Amino acid sequence: FKRRLGPTEVSYYLGSRGEGVESGVNDMYLHIGFKARASLMNPERLLDIWTELTSRHGLLAATVEYENVNEVRFCYEPPKNAAAARAKAKSLMEVRAGQDQKELLDSYLNGSRTLSDERLSYLVFSTPETSFLPADLEQEQEYDMHLFCTHFLGDGMALHTTANELFTLLAAKPAEEGEPNIKKDGEEEEPAAFEVEKLAQAMESKLTTPEGWGRMAWAGARVEFNRTQAKLVGGQAFPRAKLGERRTLVPTISYDSATTKKALSSCKSHSTTISHAIFALSNIAYIRSTTAGTGKGERDERLPSMLYSALNLRPYLQSGGDWYHIAIGYYNIILPSFLPSTISAAEAFWYRASVVRKQTSEVVKSKWMASRAKLMALERERRAVGFEREDERRRAPKVVVPEVNKVEEKVEEKKKVVVPSTALMGLSMLGNLDGMYAHKNYHGLQLHTLTTGSRQRPGALLLFAYTFAGKLWLSLGYDSMGFQEGVIESWWTEMQKGVDEFLLA
Structure with a gap:
């Protein structure tokens, strides 16, 4: 096939x-x-x-x-x-x-x-x-x-x-x-019938749109998509550096069952979840680990922080067929880059967690969910194709073309106001993984540790948060050679302090 x-x-x-x-x-x-x-x-x-x-x-x-x-x-x-x-x-x-x-x-x-x-x-x-x-x-x-x-x-x-x-x-x-019941080599001479009739289909072919969705609806979807993209404002980034060849580290911490239950209870009492809280905590840890200002490497409080995350699109797909394929979209959370002086840090934290809840809800409940996912997939494909063509040109043998003297004509261009859309970091909120693993059926086995992640490009930073085996886990994958020394380590320390201060108080 x-x-x-x-x-x-x-x-x-x-x-x-x-x-x-x-x-x-x-x-x-x-x-x-x-x-x-x-x-x-x-x-x-x-x-x-x-x-x-x-x-x-x-x-x-x-x-x-x-x-x-x-x-x-x-x-x-x-x-x-x-x-x-x-x-x-x-x-x-x-x-x-x-x-x-x-x-x-x-x-x-x-x-x-x-x-x-x-x-x-x-x-x-x-x-x-x-x-x-x-x-x-x-x-x-x-x-x-x-x-x-x-x-x-x-x-x-x-x-x-x-x-x-x-x-x-x-x-x-x-x-x-x-x-x-797979037979060993040589045990079977007759061909066996395998039920794989075709490969799992691409996500985009399985995304469902409302009945009667036609050309006019897609035109409206494109307008809505462009409008939504234009609202993505982010002006914060950890100071980058090229300290050497990319090297990914994965520091991971877990909290015992009793501590995890206390953290979950704190979130529930504030009508939020661990996922909402981790977004807010990442934002506050960044503020606390950086210096406010408008100079190079400083945090400009006038610009918000934008964090991106993957979105599970399987609930929006047509049922049937093999489910082993990629089925994710993306969404962004935008939060302030300062802490107000009129309320306590705890009040600011829980309020921001509620803001994350609201922004997330608006994304997952939007009638434009399927169209946004398809249009974003096409946009990401277009960008990837452009980057690959640039790489192919870079790898191809260079041909020297003689320069021809040209008369330069000065054209006055109108300056456009460029709104920054820089993402601070990525977060992958996996939720309660114990709901996906049938521990009680694993007779003779005891699963106790889980980590996940990926090979990264230089300067990458991605935080995973989930519960597994009754424990809350925070696992950070980052390029230790891609940031100024101590920057990510300071943020990671503030994250752990924040868990104690806000979730376990």
């Missing part, structure tokens, strides 16, 4: 076509640390499960065919039999013993690219122990699961849903329904 990439997929694909350490921008990872009964972790059994998942979700085993910026396709060849399905899955999976988890992740984020056009996903099970399986198979052992995937293939919701499928199968007894 082949299909062209949709606009959102194209924008992410072209953005990943860098060189060296800048290749693979936005390649995602999901890491889950867990304790398991060793009898469940036989490598052959793990391969059975991964074979099942790559058979269910064809894009995981697909490749990309690139001709030019306008002709990019997913290619998927259904396996002819169970042995072929198993062989394909085996090429996309690895089992490691004696592997330090942090070293593995650092290599993925900062080393040579793991994924490629021929390998869009990769699954790694590892253990820090010297042997992957202990002598006593009834003994429990620590393991780590890393699911790697290009961002043009899927998104966070796809990763988490697939991980839940994986651990459900891993915990299942052989006789239980749902246990993978």
